[in-house]
Amino acid sequence: MTISDGWLHDLGMELRRRGVPGGxxxxxVAEAATHLRDSGEPPMAAFGPAAAxxxxxxxxxxxxxxxxxxxxxxxxxxxxxxxTKRYRRREVLTGVDLTVYxxxxxxxxxxxxxxxxxxxxxxAGLISPDKxxxxxxxxxxYCPQDGGTIEFLRPEEHFxxxxxxxxxxxxxxxxxxxxxxxxxxxDPSTPELSRHxxxxxxxxxxxxxxxxxxxDVLLLDEPYQGFDRGTYVDFWQQVxxxxxxxxxxxxxxxxxxQFDLVDTxxxxxxxxxxxxxx
Amino acid sequence: MTKLGxxxxMTLREMLRRRGVLILxxxxxxxxxxVRRNGNSGESIRALFLGLCWAISAAALFSSAAGRAVxxxxxxSGYRSHHLYLGRLAALLVLGTGIAxxxxxxxxxxxxxxxxxxxxVALAMLLCVTVAAPFGLLIAALVPRELEGTLVLLVIxxxxxxxxxxxxxxxxxxxxxxxxxATYAVDHTGPGYxxxxxxxxxxxxVALALLVAVLSTYRLRTRSHxxxxxxx
Numbered sequence: 001m002t003i004s005d006g007w008l009h010d011l012g013m014e015l016r017r018r019g020v021p022g023g024x025x026x027x028x029v030a031e032a033a034t035h036l037r038d039s040g041e042p043p044m045a046a047f048g049p050a051a052a053x054x055x056x057x058x059x060x061x062x063x064x065x066x067x068x069x070x071x072x073x074x075x076x077x078x079x080x081x082x083x084t085k086r087y088r089r090r091e092v093l094t095g096v097d098l099t100v101y102x103x104x105x106x107x108x109x110x111x112x113x114x115x116x117x118x119x120x121x122x123x124a125g126l127i128s129p130d131k132x133x134x135x136x137x138x139x140x141x142y143c144p145q146d147g148g149t150i151e152f153l154r155p156e157e158h159f160x161x162x163x164x165x166x167x168x169x170x171x172x173x174x175x176x177x178x179x180x181x182x183x184x185x186x187d188p189s190t191p192e193l194s195r196h197x198x199x200x201x202x203x204x205x206x207x208x209x210x211x212x213x214x215x216d217v218l219l220l221d222e223p224y225q226g227f228d229r230g231t232y233v234d235f236w237q238q239v240x241x242x243x244x245x246x247x248x249x250x251x252x253x254x255x256x257x258q259f260d261l262v263d264t265x266x267x268x269x270x271x272x273x274x275x276x277x278x
Numbered sequence: 279m280t281k282l283g284x285x286x287x288m289t290l291r292e293m294l295r296r297r298g299v300l301i302l303x304x305x306x307x308x309x310x311x312x313v314r315r316n317g318n319s320g321e322s323i324r325a326l327f328l329g330l331c332w333a334i335s336a337a338a339l340f341s342s343a344a345g346r347a348v349x350x351x352x353x354x355s356g357y358r359s360h361h362l363y364l365g366r367l368a369a370l371l372v373l374g375t376g377i378a379x380x381x382x383x384x385x386x387x388x389x390x391x392x393x394x395x396x397x398x399v400a401l402a403m404l405l406c407v408t409v410a411a412p413f414g415l416l417i418a419a420l421v422p423r424e425l426e427g428t429l430v431l432l433v434i435x436x437x438x439x440x441x442x443x444x445x446x447x448x449x450x451x452x453x454x455x456x457x458x459x460a461t462y463a464v465d466h467t468g469p470g471y472x473x474x475x476x477x478x479x480x481x482x483x484v485a486l487a488l489l490v491a492v493l494s495t496y497r498l499r500t501r502s503h504x505x506x507x508x509x510x
Contacts, residue, residue: 124354125354125500125503128502132503133503133505134503134505135506136504136506136507141354147347150292150344150345150348152293152295157291161288161355162355164280164284165355165356166355193295209355212355213355
């Protein structure tokens with residue numbers, strides 16, 4: 001394999017990882033191969049790193065594709081109304097509203113300490129608000145920011161534990177967990193305990209636990225902390241898969257560049273808290 | 279039953295992998311026993327029981343604290359609160375029995391204890407385990423932070439050690455039953471000590487387990503602001 005062949009292979013893999021459909025990805029790779037052959041330039045000089053070029057292509061081609069295939073939103077899956085939460089004298093949430101339909105992705109954004117995680121925990125029913133209601137149609141999967149795993153259990157034992165709540169046989173739980181892990185490019189059949197996993201791998205486990213059983217509403221609290229870039233891309237692919245399957249997904253994030261990846265944005269910063277959406 | 283079994287299984291796996299903790303859980307009652315072994319037989323047996331109670335309570339306290347962060351998401355996965363606290367309690371009872379068995383074997387082979395009723399010792403140890411496990415879970419439910427919970431446990435066991443066992447206040451202590459049965463087993467007293475110990479131990483086991491159930495059910499309840507349109 002020549003340097004160009006290796007670079008083109010990496011480009012194809014990265015384009016697919018970023019969700020660019022196969023035909024389009026093949027076309028981009030073929031065009032790049034033609035350019036390299038005709039110009040005689042080395043690929044790094046002509047295009048730069050394969051991953052960076054794939055990112056540029058994905059941004060221009062992939063986003064259009066993603067937007068084009070967005071499903072028509074279905075019924076309301078999650079409706080939070082007038083959520084107010086006070087910690088001692090400080091009001092962190094004031095009359096926050098959010099509606100997410102089946103087949104939608106919502107982002108909850110805002111500065112540190114503005115109540116994003118608190119809002120998500122209220123939506124999951126883990127803590128009570130001082131005022132407001134949360135209406136949920138279906139089952140909930142929740143991925144906490146950290147601490148959602150058990151230190152002395154192995155990854156597959158986590159799957160058994162979560163699957164047990166859904167009355168699944170153990171082997172089915174393991175199989176479902178392994179299949180979900182494959183979408184994040186991770187093999188969970190390791191004897192390592194959760195506490196010995198890297199932070200990013202532990203977050204993968206956390207995310208898989210939230211999605212086991214295909215809950216109707218997925219509440220994800222900055223689930224990609226510690227992810228490498230490739231896994232971060234895989235994560236959003238998974239979010240869109242959930243969306244395309246009619247799930248309602250809420251992602252807490254502080255990364256503003258992700259606005260174009262979602263259908264609704266709830267901004268909890270400042271005085272207009274809870275009123276802005278796109 | 280399957281859900282309860284999965285929780286018990288995973289809790290037990292989690293505890294059995296803490297090898298250092300297991301050694302310390304066994305070492306604590308052994309140390310109590312060794313320190314008092316030169317005294318009379320009753321003192322060493324009572325110290326052994328108290329050490330066992332302390333060890334199991336501490337294990338329950340830390341096990342419950344470790345599971346606290348995960349239990350809400352397990353509720354969302356389909357578990358009811360009783361699956362979670364009963365599963366953990368079942369695992370602790372198995373663990374406690376596993377620790378008590380070698381201690382019982384030690385008493386059986388120790389020449390200093392040749393006059394002791396082994397049946398009475400085994401019964402007292404069983405009550406130690408059945409009382410201490412829910413007692414540790416209760417402290418964890420009331421005092422969620424580990425350090426504060428440990429200090430509360432330390433205070434209660436300390437009082438238990440120094441309180442006059444014949445006084446009325448002693449009966450309010452959770453591990454009084456083991457002392458009564460120890461007296462029966464070592465001093466070969468009449469069945470009154472055995473009966474009182476059994477009633478006290480059984481009553482505390484049930485009462486503590488009920489309190490744990492109430493507090494766990496409350497903590498893991500479906501919050502009033504949640505409205506579910508269909509099945510979860």
